[in-house]
Amino acid sequence: MSSLPSQLAARIESVTGVDPELRPATKPQFGHFQSNVALRLAKSQGRPPREVAADIVATLDAADLVETPEIAGPGFINFRLRTDLLAQAASELVADPHAGIAQATDPQRVVIDYSAPNVAKQMHVGHLRSTIIGDCFNRVLTAQGHTVIPQNHIGDWGTQFGMLVQYIVEHKVDVSALDLAETEQLYKDSKRLFDADLDFADRARKRVVMLQSGDPQTRSIWTSLITVSLAGFNQTYARLGVLLTDDDLAGESIYNDDLPRVVQELEADGLAKEDDGALCVFVKGEDAPMIVRKKDGGYGYDATDLAAIRRRVGQLKANRIIYVTDVRQHHHFDMVFAVARMAGFLPDDVTAEHVGYGMVLGPDGHPFKTRDGGTVSLASLLDEAEEHAAPNIALAAIKYADLSNGLQKDYVFDAERMVQTTGDTGPYLQYAHARVSQILRKAAAEADPQVDPQVDLAGLDWGTVTVLEEPAEQQLALLLSRFGETVEVVAHDLTPHKLCTYLYDLAGTYSSFYEKCPVLKSEGQVRSSRLALCAATRRVLGSGLNLLGIDAPDRM
Numbered sequence: 116m117s118s119l120p121s122q123l124a125a126r127i128e129s130v131t132g133v134d135p136e137l138r139p140a141t142k143p144q145f146g147h148f149q150s151n152v153a154l155r156l157a158k159s160q161g162r163p164p165r166e167v168a169a170d171i172v173a174t175l176d177a178a179d180l181v182e183t184p185e186i187a188g189p190g191f192i193n194f195r196l197r198t199d200l201l202a203q204a205a206s207e208l209v210a211d212p213h214a215g216i217a218q219a220t221d222p223q224r225v226v227i228d229y230s231a232p233n234v235a236k237q238m239h240v241g242h243l244r245s246t247i248i249g250d251c252f253n254r255v256l257t258a259q260g261h262t263v264i265p266q267n268h269i270g271d272w273g274t275q276f277g278m279l280v281q282y283i284v285e286h287k288v289d290v291s292a293l294d295l296a297e298t299e300q301l302y303k304d305s306k307r308l309f310d311a312d313l314d315f316a317d318r319a320r321k322r323v324v325m326l327q328s329g330d331p332q333t334r335s336i337w338t339s340l341i342t343v344s345l346a347g348f349n350q351t352y353a354r355l356g357v358l359l360t361d362d363d364l365a366g367e368s369i370y371n372d373d374l375p376r377v378v379q380e381l382e383a384d385g386l387a388k389e390d391d392g393a394l395c396v397f398v399k400g401e402d403a404p405m406i407v408r409k410k411d412g413g414y415g416y417d418a419t420d421l422a423a424i425r426r427r428v429g430q431l432k433a434n435r436i437i438y439v440t441d442v443r444q445h446h447h448f449d450m451v452f453a454v455a456r457m458a459g460f461l462p463d464d465v466t467a468e469h470v471g472y473g474m475v476l477g478p479d480g481h482p483f484k485t486r487d488g489g490t491v492s493l494a495s496l497l498d499e500a501e502e503h504a505a506p507n508i509a510l511a512a513i514k515y516a517d518l519s520n521g522l523q524k525d526y527v528f529d530a531e532r533m534v535q536t537t538g539d540t541g542p543y544l545q546y547a548h549a550r551v552s553q554i555l556r557k558a559a560a561e562a563d564p565q566v567d568p569q570v571d572l573a574g575l576d577w578g579t580v581t582v583l584e585e586p587a588e589q590q591l592a593l594l595l596s597r598f599g600e601t602v603e604v605v606a607h608d609l610t611p612h613k614l615c616t617y618l619y620d621l622a623g624t625y626s627s628f629y630e631k632c633p634v635l636k637s638e639g640q641v642r643s644s645r646l647a648l649c650a651a652t653r654r655v656l657g658s659g660l661n662l663l664g665i666d667a668p669d670r671m
């Protein structure tokens with residue numbers, strides 16, 4: 116069900132015919148929400164605003180939601196939600212394991228393509244962002260009851276493996292003895308040779324053909340490279356605490372056998388045409404075509420993504436497909452979606468979205484680079500954050516910094532600021548959660564001195580919210596009741612920063628409540644009601660942090 120404020124807005128709109136644009140009241144004496152709808156309508160109707168406001172109030176049928184609205188100043192209407200409803204909404208949260216997140220009535224199968232590092236190279240900051248953002252989408256959509264199918268589209272295929280394997284053969288390298296950093300060095304060495312030595316480049320190209328045709332020695336080296344890389348990726352995933360597993364692997368190589376078919380279908384539909392030896396698909400409004408088969412007969416990144424979409428719809432039965440990569444790949448996905456639609460791989464009832472993210476900048480405001488100009492590995496970023504804080508706090512700091520700005524924006528990686536427990540940071544939210552947990556723990560210990568200090572606080576009975584006389588209590592209850600709706604927006608628009616803003620507001624509103632309304636020192640029904648409000652806050656903060664992939668500690 117929609118939150119109280121949105122129910123109210125709908126009810127007003129049914130009278131005014133326009134969005135009342137409810138705004139939170141600036142002062143408690145103005146109630147909870149204010150609308151200037153009468154002022155707006157007065158202009159077009161040529162009537163005094165207060166008269167229009169009086170008409171709206173007289174016609175509005177919302178006594179089940181609000182107290183009698185008040186008309187203020189030049190014609191504002193002030194609304195005060197009924198506190199019994201607010202109390203009820205907060206009480207429901209205390210016991211609701213979903214913390215007010217509505218379960219999808221029509222659950223979808225959602226493919227999320229994220230992380231996607233490249234074999235024989237370390238994950239860099241871009242992959243860090245993709246992994247954290249995709250993990251958040253996974254959690255949010257799963258929490259709504261959708262079936263999420265993560266697809267880790269690792270770069271495990273392509274001409275670069277020809278040169279890498281050729282180099283390994285010629286230098287008799289034992290790949291199984293290497294770690295990921297060492298394979299990356301091999302990659303660089305083989306690339307250097309490839310660019311400098313034409314004969315080697317030739318042998319490397321022949322090696323690509325051997326890889327494609329399944330030559331045992333070539334395949335075995337290639338497999339070892341993947342094994343070594345996966346061990347490195349999995350170490351990072353474990354360190355990040357993300358949901359990805361080996362079951363989610365769907366690297367580029369798995370589409371190899373599909374590629375000729377895909378191209379055949381495009382040709383049969385008359386979509387693909389030869390152009391200067393290459394097979395191309397022209398898309399209306401685009402200057403350059405998509406090349407689905409290169410002059411030399413090879414397939415590339417574009418063709419592979421077409422095959423992937425075809426399989427995600429055809430075999431995985433996706434209703435919605437989400438791609439999380441660098442914003443610079445936006446055009447690539449535009450083209451892939453356009454061609455896939457033309458080819459019927461992507462029917463109209465399946466949505467495809469590309470979520471692009473910005474760059475991580477160093478303290479100097481330039482893209483993050485190592486001193487020698489290389490890309491910064493993800494491990495070194497984590498190491499840096501951990502210099503300032505314990506691992507779970509450092510991780511919260513990084514994830515929150517990654518998710519709390521609009522995703523498209525670049526952001527500055529400032530480890531020292533990110534780990535602060537004050538300000539708009541992950542650790543601040545963790546701290547708010549620990550604080551509210553501490554109150555509940557004390558209350559539990561007062562009620563039962565024998566209680567285990569490690570008791571699961573969510574498992575205790577916190578009763579219901581019954582008294583909401585103080586404005587600070589009402590504000591808290593009101594904000595708590597909006598969590599479900601916030602999650603809905605985030606799931607729809609794929610905008611985790613809105614969840615971050617919500618949680619940051621909640622932590623602040625909880626702080627004001629805590630300053631103005633003593634909890635443990637109050638008595639009787641007020642005390643038990645405030646404790647229930649604390650339990651609801653803990654539930655929502657904990658659930659919200661979990662959706663961001665951030666650990667919600669009971670102690671800090």
Ligand code: ARG
Pocket residue numbers: 228231232233268269270420423438440
């Ligand atoms: N491996 C690619 C990279 O590192 C990202 C792949 C994204 N997914 C996709 N289906 N193209 O840039």
